[in-house]
Amino acid sequence: MKKTNIIKNKEKSIQKYRFSVQLIFALLCVWIGVEFFLFAKYLESGGSAPFYQRPPGVEGFLPISSLMSVYYFFITGSVHQVHPAGFFIFIAIAMVSLVFGKSFCSWFCPVGFLSELVADFGEKLFGRKIRIPKYLDYPLRSLKYLILFFFSYSIFMGMDALTLKLFLDSPYNIIADLKLYYFFADISRFSIIVLSSLFVVSIIIRNFWCRYLCPYGALLGILSILSPNKIKRNASSCIECGLCAKACPSSIKVDKVKVVVSDECTTCLSCIDACPVADTLFLQPVKTKITINNRILAFGVVGIFLIITAVGIFTGRWQNNITKEEYLLLHKNLDRIGHVSSYDELETDSSLTNIKTKNR
Numbered sequence: 001m002k003k004t005n006i007i008k009n010k011e012k013s014i015q016k017y018r019f020s021v022q023l024i025f026a027l028l029c030v031w032i033g034v035e036f037f038l039f040a041k042y043l044e045s046g047g048s049a050p051f052y053q054r055p056p057g058v059e060g061f062l063p064i065s066s067l068m069s070v071y072y073f074f075i076t077g078s079v080h081q082v083h084p085a086g087f088f089i090f091i092a093i094a095m096v097s098l099v100f101g102k103s104f105c106s107w108f109c110p111v112g113f114l115s116e117l118v119a120d121f122g123e124k125l126f127g128r129k130i131r132i133p134k135y136l137d138y139p140l141r142s143l144k145y146l147i148l149f150f151f152s153y154s155i156f157m158g159m160d161a162l163t164l165k166l167f168l169d170s171p172y173n174i175i176a177d178l179k180l181y182y183f184f185a186d187i188s189r190f191s192i193i194v195l196s197s198l199f200v201v202s203i204i205i206r207n208f209w210c211r212y213l214c215p216y217g218a219l220l221g222i223l224s225i226l227s228p229n230k231i232k233r234n235a236s237s238c239i240e241c242g243l244c245a246k247a248c249p250s251s252i253k254v255d256k257v258k259v260v261v262s263d264e265c266t267t268c269l270s271c272i273d274a275c276p277v278a279d280t281l282f283l284q285p286v287k288t289k290i291t292i293n294n295r296i297l298a299f300g301v302v303g304i305f306l307i308i309t310a311v312g313i314f315t316g317r318w319q320n321n322i323t324k325e326e327y328l329l330l331h332k333n334l335d336r337i338g339h340v341s342s343y344d345e346l347e348t349d350s351s352l353t354n355i356k357t358k359n360r
Contacts, residue, residue, distance in 0.1 A: 014269045014294040018106065021302060022113040029110045032057040040181055043331040047324070054327070056318050058177050059086030063216050065173055066090035068155055068164055075161045080168045081321045083176075088312030092305045094223060102224040103301045105210060105217055106249075106266035115207045116249070122203035130204055131251055140212045141264075148215040171337050174322055175330045179337070206249060211264065221263030228285050229292060231260040231271065237280045244281055247274035254281070267301075269294060 038052035059066065066086035073079055079087055093104045105112045123129055132140065159167070167173055183191070202208045210217050233244075235258060244254040250264035254271045267283070272294070275281040283292040292300075312318045330337065 013273045014298065015273055017295070017298040018268060021107050021298065022116075025108045026110045026113050028057070031055075036177070036181060040178065040185075042324075043178070043327055046332075047328050051324060054177075054320075056085035056320070057089075059083045060089040061180060062086050062176055063090065064151055064155075065168070065176055067151070068159070068168060071155055071159075072161065072164045072168060075164070079317050080165070081317075082168050082174055084317045084320055085309075085312060088309050088318070092308035093220070095308060096301050096304050097220040097223040098227055099304060100229055100297060100301050101227045101265055101267040102217070102220045102263070103267040103297075104220055104305075106268035107301050108305065109210075111214070112207070112210055112266075115202055115210055118199065118202045119206035119249070122206070125203065129206060129251075132205060143212050144215050144218040147213070148218040151215060171330055171333075174326070175334065175337050178331065178334065182334070211250070218263075224265065224267075225261065225263060228287075229267075229283055230286055231265065231267070231269075232282060232284050233258055233260075234280045234282075237277050239277055239280075241276065243274045243276065244271035247271055259286070267297070269297070 032055045035052060035055040036058050039054045042049045042051050062083060063086075065083050067090060069080045069083060069087040070090055073087065093108075096104050096108075106116075131137075155164075172179075187195075198209055205211075231254070233254065238255065240255060242255050245252070245256070247270040248254055249268065249270060250262070250266065252260060252262050252265055252271075254260055260271075269283065272281045272283070279291075283294075283297060284290065285292070309318075
């Protein structure tokens with residue numbers, strides 16, 4: 001071991017800031033969930049219950065539709081008005097990843113937050129991190145990329161502007177958030193078994209879903225490789241204690257590289273907090289020597305996300321253009337959605353026969 005004085009970094013641990021951001025975002029998701037629940041109850045009543053506005057933030061849970069909206073924008077130059085909030089949320093997440101790596105996963109994602117809590121419980125339960133052998137880890141990590149490739153190929157290679165518009169305008173896409181809601185509200189026995197299994201496996205293997213199955217994380221991992229800001233190690237002051245690698249939730253061997261270039265790095269900065277030697281691990285743009293302060297990172301990831309979503313809100317492109325009458329019609333025919341492609345096949349109620357898709 002090198003003879004170097006160990007000087008603990010006096011800066012306040014970034015993990016406290018990160019946990020606060022995660023918690024606030026998780027509570028925001030709960031709030032959105034409650035609002036959507038009340039909106040669904042209005043629809044279930046046939047319009048007789050008090051009306052609650054559908055929360056646009058729910059579109060953040062429709063990444064495939066949002067990706068299609070982004071692709072539609074690049075082809076046509078127009079923001080599609082069925083799930084416009086999803087478009088801006090997707091752009092915000094992508095930009096955060098391009099600037100600060102795969103930070104959405106460790107700073108905002110509610111699934112990532114839950115996975116961390118479950119994994120922390122597992123480590124306390126077993127007294128250590130349980131790691132999958134490399135010969136299993138690498139093939140399993142490829143699964144999320146295969147899923148991403150399937151969706152990406154279907155969208156980018158199989159759809160032109162007209163095909164995209166037909167799908168985005170379709171009843172199935174319009175009602176996708178309600179379909180997702182009822183998947184959990186009326187969850188099947190099989191789904192309970194699958195989700196319970198993922199939960200149990202996540203206790204044993206840290207971030208199992210995120211590391212091996214999440215296609216969203218795969219996309220952000222690819223974008224993070226392009227990020228100019230990387231975690232760097234000063235080899236001359238490193239005492240090779242291995243604490244950074246031990247702290248890394250993604251099992252990256254931070255102590256063996258000069259620059260962390262990995263699709264699994266979520267810029268959580270756990271390695272920097274764990275390092276006992278000042279100025280040995282730091283976040284820095286690739287071609288400069290300007291170190292990015294931990295607090296600047298915290299304000300940066302939050303700021304980028306808020307600025308881009310604010311653009312959607314203040315330009316009037318946050319709420320979609322679906323009327324409550326249209327939602328009532330679609331909810332009435334919820335079981336048939338997916339088997340029909342137009343409103344004409346749904347207009348069975350005389351009180352709703354004047355509903356048409358327009359301005360889309």
